[in-house]
Amino acid sequence: MEKQLKVSAIKNGTVLDHIPADQLFKVIDILGLSRSGNQITFGTNLESKLLGKKAIIKISDKFFKDDDINRIALIAPQAKINIIHDFEVVEKRVLSIPASIEGIAKCMNPACVTNHQNILTRFTTITDSPDVKLLCRYCEKITDLKNLKIISKF
Amino acid sequence: MPKHLISIHDFSKEEILKALSLAEEFEKNPSRPIFRDKVIASIFFEPSTRTRLSFETAANRLGARVIGFSDAGNTSVTKGETLKDTIKMVSNYADLIVMRHPLEGSARYASEIASVPVINAGDGANQHPTQTLLDLYSILKTQGKLTNLKINMVGDLKYGRTVHSLLQAMSHFSPEFLFTAPEELKMPNEYKEYLNKLNIPFRETTNLEEGISDSDIIYMTRVQQERFTDAIEYERVKNVYSLRQDMLENAKPNMKILHPLPRVNEISQDVDNSKHAYYFDQAGNGVYTRMAIITMLLGVNEL
Numbered sequence: 433m434e435k436q437l438k439v440s441a442i443k444n445g446t447v448l449d450h451i452p453a454d455q456l457f458k459v460i461d462i463l464g465l466s467r468s469g470n471q472i473t474f475g476t477n478l479e480s481k482l483l484g485k486k487a488i489i490k491i492s493d494k495f496f497k498d499d500d501i502n503r504i505a506l507i508a509p510q511a512k513i514n515i516i517h518d519f520e521v522v523e524k525r526v527l528s529i530p531a532s533i534e535g536i537a538k539c540m541n542p543a544c545v546t547n548h549q550n551i552l553t554r555f556t557t558i559t560d561s562p563d564v565k566l567l568c569r570y571c572e573k574i575t576d577l578k579n580l581k582i583i584s585k586f
Numbered sequence: 587m588p589k590h591l592i593s594i595h596d597f598s599k600e601e602i603l604k605a606l607s608l609a610e611e612f613e614k615n616p617s618r619p620i621f622r623d624k625v626i627a628s629i630f631f632e633p634s635t636r637t638r639l640s641f642e643t644a645a646n647r648l649g650a651r652v653i654g655f656s657d658a659g660n661t662s663v664t665k666g667e668t669l670k671d672t673i674k675m676v677s678n679y680a681d682l683i684v685m686r687h688p689l690e691g692s693a694r695y696a697s698e699i700a701s702v703p704v705i706n707a708g709d710g711a712n713q714h715p716t717q718t719l720l721d722l723y724s725i726l727k728t729q730g731k732l733t734n735l736k737i738n739m740v741g742d743l744k745y746g747r748t749v750h751s752l753l754q755a756m757s758h759f760s761p762e763f764l765f766t767a768p769e770e771l772k773m774p775n776e777y778k779e780y781l782n783k784l785n786i787p788f789r790e791t792t793n794l795e796e797g798i799s800d801s802d803i804i805y806m807t808r809v810q811q812e813r814f815t816d817a818i819e820y821e822r823v824k825n826v827y828s829l830r831q832d833m834l835e836n837a838k839p840n841m842k843i844l845h846p847l848p849r850v851n852e853i854s855q856d857v858d859n860s861k862h863a864y865y866f867d868q869a870g871n872g873v874y875t876r877m878a879i880i881t882m883l884l885g886v887n888e889l
Contacts, residue, residue: 543710545691549669570691571712572593574776 438488439475445492447514447521448504453477455507456487458582462503462536463496470494482510498525503536505529506557506564506580529564532556537566540579544571553583590697590704591879594715594751599758602722604887608878609723609871611889612647616874619649621884627680628654629672630707631663631687636847636869637707637716641684644876653680673699682884703883711747717846718751720875724868725756725803728842732759738797740766741807741827741852743773748846749807753777763788764797768823771813794827799836804829806845806852806865824851831856844868 451459456476465472471492480486501513505527513525533555539546546553546568555566558574566575588596597605612618626645630638638656645652655661663672669692676683677700685696686707693706693713708714726732737756739749743765753763763781765773765788772790781788791797798804809827814820828851829843845853845865857863881889 539691541690543688543690545669545687545689545695545709548689549695551695568691570694571710573690573712 438478439473439490441519442471442473442490442492442516443519445470445490445494445516446496447516448489448491448508449486449512449514450480450483451487451489451504451508451511452483453485453487456489458507459487459489459504459511461582462507463500465489465491468494499530501525502527502530503533506533506537506566506577507582509564529557529559533566536582537575538581538583539566539568539571539573540575540581541568541571541573544568544573546570589883590700590706591715591883592693592697592704592706592709593713594718594755596715597719601882602719602755602758605719605875605878605882606723606726608881608889609719609874612874612877613871616647616877618647618877618889620881620886620889621645621681622649624648624650624681624884625679626650626652626880627676627683628652628656629676629683629685630654630656631658631685631692633657634686634708636872637686637714640869640872641705641707641716641876643873644880645684647873648877648880650681650880654684669695670699677701682880705879705883711745713751714747715751716872716876716879717748718755719879720868720872721748721752721805721844721846722755723871723875724842724844724864727871728864729802729840732756734760734762735802736762736764736800738764738766738801738804739773739807740794740797740804740829742771742809742813743767743807744771745810745813746807749773749805750777752805754780757781757784757786761786764801765790766792766794766797766827768792768809768826770819771809771823794829795833798833798841800838801841802838804841804843804862806843806849808845808848808850808852828852828854829857830854831860834860834862837862 453476474489476487477485514521515523535552554569558565558567563577628642642652673696682703684705684707688710690710690712693709697704706713743749809824811820841862842864843862
């Protein structure tokens with residue numbers, strides 16, 4: 433069978449591939465893409481040997497700073513970032529989990545002050561096991577990925 | 587030297603020892619009005635007897651004036667004032683803030699807002715570092731040392747914030763732990779992993795009588811009814827983890843029983859007259875350790 437692209441190629445910009453299909457909209461949220469004026473195409477529930485079902489996002493004329501793109505490492509650690517110039521991949525970036533996370537995730541502890549007052553959440557990431565965990569700077573409780581809720585700003 | 591005391595791990599081993607030796611000085615002579623020009627705010631958003639009274643006693647013995655409230659009900663909090671605004675305002679009035687608040691993490695947040703030192707007097711189920719320092723002071727005073735002691739923690743080891751903080755603080759002093767708790771209130775794994783990483787030995791048991799004879803310190807905690815979904819289970823556990831005079835026959839002579847108080851029935855009243863009972867003296871030590879902490883955070887290191 434002839435190989436063809438399910439999501440059409442872009443000339444310049446960033447391609448985020450190998451996003452777990454069920455995390456697509458969280459990734460869109462974290463990167464603030466719903467407010468973006470750039471041309472964006474995405475596909476989801478595509479076949480993937482690695483993930484079962486994957487999603488892909490292509491954003492024209494957009495190049496992320498490392499700090500911004502690393503924010504998605506929490507929920508899509510296997511994602512591949514390709515930088516495209518003139519339809520060619522000129523750079524592949526690997527995600528690395530940032531040492532601290534601000535304002536993206538919600539603390540799972542219902543008694544945490546950040547869930548009652550208007551406070552920017554702050555966590556340090558614990559990476560001693562394959563599953564990343566977040567340690568709340570305030571209540572000192574751990575939020576694991578199973579209980580991770582992304583704060584939607586949009 | 588940290589500017590605030592929010593969690594016990596804000597203090598290094600040296601700072602803990604410094605606080606304890608200052609507390610010793612204050613116990614020898616409690617009237618030291620070295621802060622006559624200072625105002626200390628004692629803001630309690632939820633009720634407390636021992637902690638608030640001992641902080642206010644400590645401040646008064648240091649000569650400082652105390653302002654504050656013991657109930658958020660008659661403050662602007664009822665009008666919807668945010669914690670941020672309350673702290674900003676109070677830090678314009680006082681030279682140091684002592685705060686208790688029911689929300690976990692509220693004290694760390696207050697320390698980021700305040701322009702003056704903040705002492706956490708309890709933030710919900712999270713931290714209560716001055717309790718830990720007074721526990722350490724009580725251990726030091728009764729045992730003459732902090733190193734190489736056998737500590738038996740009894741009762742609610744799952745939710746009890748005092749046992750978790752004491753465990754972390756004692757880990758500086760090569761202790762050995764015994765955890766005595768019912769299945770449903772066992773020491774959480776994260777603390778056991780913490781001890782494993784530091785190579786600190788510990789054992790677990792459900793049998794209270796097992797660990798009495800070789801302990802130096804028995805640290806009792808209250809088993810709270812609200813932790814149980816099953817009322818019958820609570821009744822059973824409550825009676826099993828109750829320390830009686832007749833259980834203490836084979837205890838080491840130096841063994842002392844500590845309890846953060848309030849006690850309900852986990853220590854039977856007949857223990858109160860035993861030479862092993864130390865929990866009321868322990869509460870008294872709170873004044874000296876809190877004097878020491880206030881002194882350190884106000885930047886005085888020698889008396």
